Amino acid sequence: MKNVNGMDIARPNEGQTGFELVFAFLRERLLAGSLRPGDRLLPERELAALLGVSRPIVREALRALNALGIVEIRERSGTVVRTPDVTVLNDFFAFALAQQDGLGDDVMQARIAVECQSIRLACANASVADLERLQRALQRIVETIDDHEAGGAADYAFHRAIVTAGGSRTLGVLHDAMAHVLMRSHIARRELVQVVAPMRAYLIEDHRRIFDAIAARDPARADAVLREHFAIGDDFRRQAALAVSTPARATGR
């Protein structure tokens, strides 16, 4: 646990496993910023010697960091700090969704949080280009109103455009992280279009009102309209669930 000099270079706290030691060592430097994206960290062997652990242990820590998308391990070249990237989260959500269903509502709350804040920022910051993008997305929603697949994509694009218009990188990352979860819910909602008649009007009119509020640069109204939009969507989903559970004919499954 000590290196050759007998020095506790990384103060191996008692009860701390070797893996944790290495992980903590790297974490510290990464969080503190002494290791920045693009930096190549020490070769595995040196790291092992430095921390007084074996190479396999160092590799375990690197794999963990790699799984989190923090570092990139380049064969026979070295391990490099990556620019944080949301793609890892996709991995995570893929696993999570494969097994747990209750997550949906909870993630939806986070989504609402992100979008409502973004729309307020959008009212303050949206550029002409942002507004045009929103307008195009709106147009696309109208065009694809009867197509589940394309319609879901258009719906998603519109909401993502709101976040983009807000201009906050962090909010964008969060939104992206929930992207496919959202996408699924969007598609699911789309499948109700033929079930519940008022749905078409809801989809088109609500999004138009949202757009108008942003264009009018009225944060409070935009926020309120967006919240209402989510609430109504929720209602539709609930109604649809009832309609399905008290069916004229079972639709399969």
Added chain:
Amino acid sequence: MKNVNGMDIARPNEGQTGFELVFAFLRERLLAGSLRPGDRLLPERELAALLGVSRPIVREALRALNALGIVEIRERSGTVVRTPDVTVLNDFFAFALAQQDGLGDDVMQARIAVECQSIRLACANASVADLERLQRALQRIVETIDDHEAGGAADYAFHRAIVTAGGSRTLGVLHDAMAHVLMRSHIARRELVQVVAPMRAYLIEDHRRIFDAIAARDPARADAVLREHFAIGDDFRRQAALAVSTPARATGR
């Protein structure tokens, strides 16, 4: 790359590294659902033998899965599939947020998003225990009004309690992920207490109003009060920045 029988039990695609082989093997089963939360997977040694790789490689894969929160490695007991949990995102965000510059304001937007959504949920869901926790936090803010360190902690605790009261796990994780950034900003704000006189009243009264709004279970008001709280804090910081840049005496750092 082949096991003892020469059989490609897990079809070691050419060009596929041993690590990838193991990871893919487990991923497949996890996504397909043949491995469900609670299941204990094979001991490392057996897994290694089964896939025809060495134990260190298996351990690398397990560490990766572990980092993603997919499995839990229990010393001397075995590795178990976890029920997916958003807490992993903690690690990810911690790293991601630590590495981008000028992220402060941006993260603040995400924080506002999280808290404003949480406070709305809190108005609907807060339990008596939640309210009591908020009340205690409020009391603590009053008590520590002149102590930067403790005061910052109390401030943070109050805001965290809002999120807790909201009841959304995901929002909680997001908030935690930003914890250290927030904490820093809280402390920084505290240092202004002696600079700007109205600060004391602001800190105490604002938090009390926030608490009252939650206790009154008025989502819209709570949201509005909280936003105002953040806006005013922002103003104070701006004023302080000016005061410092046109200083009577530099306060050091």
Added chain:
DNA sequence: TTTCATACCTTGGTCATACCAGATACGGAC
């Protein structure tokens, strides 16, 4: 028969060493 203590086996945690193969760098030949 029931209860409990103990020996043993399993399982993760770790080390040390060795070999491979591609990437890289360096130094000498042209």
Added chain:
DNA sequence: GTCCGTATCTGGTATGACCAAGGTATGAAA
């Protein structure tokens, strides 16, 4: 100065062994 071959570095992997603590089966004691 350019080009190319080789020594070296670096990650990828395998072995085999040891440790310590959780689990379990077994046998003794009540």
